[in-house]
Amino acid sequence: MTYAMKSVETDVAESARPALSLALGAVGRGIRSGLLWLAAKALPPLVTLALILLVWQILCAKPGATLPPPSQIWRDSYDLITQPFFNFGTQDIGLGWRVLVSLETVAYGFGFATIAGILLGALIGQSEWAMRGLDPIFQVLRTVPPLAWLPIALAAFRDSRPSAIFVIFITAIWPILINTAVGIRNIPQDYRNVAAVLRLNPIEFFLKVMLPSAAPYIFTGLRIGIGLAWLAIVAAEMLTGGVGIGFFIWDAWNSSRLSDIIVALAYIGLVGFALDRLVAAVGGLVARGAQAS
Amino acid sequence: MAPIKRPYLKLDRIGKIFERRGVRSEVLRDIDLAIEKGEFVSIIGHSGCGKSTMLNLVAGLTQATTGGVLLENHEVNSPGPERAVVFQNHSLLPWLSVYDNVRLAVDKVFSGKKSRAQRHDWTLHNLELVQMTHAKDKRPSEISGGMKQRVGIARALAMEPKVLLLDEPFGALDALTRAHLQDSLMDIHRTLGNTVIMITHDVDEAVLLSDRIVMMTNGPAATIGELLDVGLPRPRRRLELVSDPTYVAAREAVLKFLYERHAYVEAA
Ligand SMILES: Nc1ncnc2c1ncn2[C@@H]1O[C@H](COP(=O)(O)OP(=O)(O)OP(=O)(O)O)[C@@H](O)[C@H]1O
Numbered sequence: 208m209t210y211a212m213k214s215v216e217t218d219v220a221e222s223a224r225p226a227l228s229l230a231l232g233a234v235g236r237g238i239r240s241g242l243l244w245l246a247a248k249a250l251p252p253l254v255t256l257a258l259i260l261l262v263w264q265i266l267c268a269k270p271g272a273t274l275p276p277p278s279q280i281w282r283d284s285y286d287l288i289t290q291p292f293f294n295f296g297t298q299d300i301g302l303g304w305r306v307l308v309s310l311e312t313v314a315y316g317f318g319f320a321t322i323a324g325i326l327l328g329a330l331i332g333q334s335e336w337a338m339r340g341l342d343p344i345f346q347v348l349r350t351v352p353p354l355a356w357l358p359i360a361l362a363a364f365r366d367s368r369p370s371a372i373f374v375i376f377i378t379a380i381w382p383i384l385i386n387t388a389v390g391i392r393n394i395p396q397d398y399r400n401v402a403a404v405l406r407l408n409p410i411e412f413f414l415k416v417m418l419p420s421a422a423p424y425i426f427t428g429l430r431i432g433i434g435l436a437w438l439a440i441v442a443a444e445m446l447t448g449g450v451g452i453g454f455f456i457w458d459a460w461n462s463s464r465l466s467d468i469i470v471a472l473a474y475i476g477l478v479g480f481a482l483d484r485l486v487a488a489v490g491g492l493v494a495r496g497a498q499a500s
Numbered sequence: 501m502a503p504i505k506r507p508y509l510k511l512d513r514i515g516k517i518f519e520r521r522g523v524r525s526e527v528l529r530d531i532d533l534a535i536e537k538g539e540f541v542s543i544i545g546h547s548g549c550g551k552s553t554m555l556n557l558v559a560g561l562t563q564a565t566t567g568g569v570l571l572e573n574h575e576v577n578s579p580g581p582e583r584a585v586v587f588q589n590h591s592l593l594p595w596l597s598v599y600d601n602v603r604l605a606v607d608k609v610f611s612g613k614k615s616r617a618q619r620h621d622w623t624l625h626n627l628e629l630v631q632m633t634h635a636k637d638k639r640p641s642e643i644s645g646g647m648k649q650r651v652g653i654a655r656a657l658a659m660e661p662k663v664l665l666l667d668e669p670f671g672a673l674d675a676l677t678r679a680h681l682q683d684s685l686m687d688i689h690r691t692l693g694n695t696v697i698m699i700t701h702d703v704d705e706a707v708l709l710s711d712r713i714v715m716m717t718n719g720p721a722a723t724i725g726e727l728l729d730v731g732l733p734r735p736r737r738r739l740e741l742v743s744d745p746t747y748v749a750a751r752e753a754v755l756k757f758l759y760e761r762h763a764y765v766e767a768a
Pocket residue numbers: 518519520525527546547548549550551552553554719
């Protein structure tokens with residue numbers, strides 16, 4: 208560390224040095240700072256994980272423990288952990304496939320929720336009367352727990368898949384809708400004036416001013432929404448069956464495969480994390496464009 | 501007796517009362533003003549007297565409580581590109597590049613009249629007018645305040661407005677940039693012959709640029725206190741004007757109005 212700092216100083220001091228060595232120095236610093244970054248970012252969580260596994264191993268290796276220790280999970284569920292994409296028939300498939308099935312349902316429900324949430328959010332953000340009429344109803348509906356919708360959905364659709372999609376939809380739509388409305392209400396009057404002078408029609412205004420201006424808010428809503436959707440899909444699948452990861456957990460519980468359940472939980476957690484980061488990353492890209500000057 | 505020649509732009513006995521939660525505040529009263537085509541008019545007055553309100557009325561962004569605005573004998577009651585505004589704080593859309601900010605206006609105003617290629621050329625032409633072609637692909641956040649203001653002017657000019665409305669366009673700029681942009685604006689006004697209404701706080705700016713200066717009394721219920729014709733020939737050059745007796749007299753008249761007869765009284 209001290210050495211690195213020194214070499215930087217001499218680089219600056221002896222500006223007459225050949226350019227090549229300067230460039231090499233820069234590359235070397237680049238690699239070094241990359242490694243440092245990796246160590247700072249990746250090391251702490253890895254150490255924590257190792258510690259948790261260790262404590263878990265010690266606690267659950269004792270005779271009479273109700274949950275399996277990590278070593279036993281590794282032995283019991285070796286196939287599930289190492290081969291996410293095996294396929295030996297309808298209910299004997301790798302967890303990767305199951306996650307994809309669940310993700311597909313989420314994609315439909317979340318996709319519909321995004322479209323409907325942004326459109327309805329724009330409506331209640333833009334129109335005083337739409338807000339007065341719809342807002343109280345939305346405020347009540349959004350407090351209904353996702354799974355409470357399932358019986359109604361099953362009765363209406365008479366099929367488990369559309370019902371699961373509906374549950375995702377109704378779970379994810381509220382944060383998207385409410386955040387969009389707030390974003391629209393916060394559009395600076397200046398932008399509205401510009402649009403008015405240009406006589407933008409409502410569709411042009413929506414696409415060229417509303418969406419970009421409210422984008423940071425919309426993406427906050429989308430991020431909360433995708434998190435809730437992923438929470439709801441597991442619960443919904445436990446009740447509706449199918450081949451998704453949620454049903455796998457239910458199935459494993461019924462046949463007392465505790466190790467499999469724990470592996471599935473790890474999958475769910477990692478996928479949920481990835482989804483959150485994905486939406487956040489897209490939002491970051493979009494927001495950088497929409498940043499106020 | 502009916503006038504033989506009707507003015508190009510007429511503010512006809514305008515009064516404006518804002519009403520918010522039952523509180524009425526009369527901002528403007530009895531504003532009467534006739535502006536000729538191609539005329540450059542400045543509005544000067546103390547902060548908060550209602551200058552922006554007056555400009556917004558001409559823009560159609562707010563509605564008069566009494567009276568009305570007539571442009572070529574048609575009543576103005578909604579905003580539109582024939583009365584383009586350069587806003588006090590530039591108001592460029594931050595997610596669009598400099599080029600796209602101007603192009604949005606060009607596409608909207610000339611959608612049926614110019615081809616794609618013509619609209620592209622027209623956009624570049626207007627950026628050229630304000631010398632901003634070099635930064636056409638930059639975002640507003642990446643350029644300086646003076647540059648943003650210039651893009652705002654290019655956007656307004658690109659609409660080929662009948663009346664160009666400028667709300668303190670150079671208010672937030674340093675003296676040097678300001679002088680430079682004033683010169684550009686004078687050039688543009690000379691070549692294009694636009695009708696311009698400009699709000700300003702700067703007495704020198706008003707005298708240098710205007711054919712006429714509208715001096716507003718203090719609010720509430722502000723009205724036009726005095727009108728001053730600036731009889732200086734164009735083109736005007738700032739250095740030559742400094743010692744010009746007409747310039748000095750005009751400057752003195754405005755200063756006297758602002759600081760002697762209508763000195764700003766801080767509202768208690
Ligand atoms: N939408 C509104 N509702 C209520 N009052 C308003 C509204 N807009 C402006 N006013 C009031 O009208 C008065 C004049 O405002 P205006 O913005 O026109 O002043 P101004 O002369 O442009 O001031 P400045 O030089 O500081 O820009 C102010 O007292 C302001 O509080």
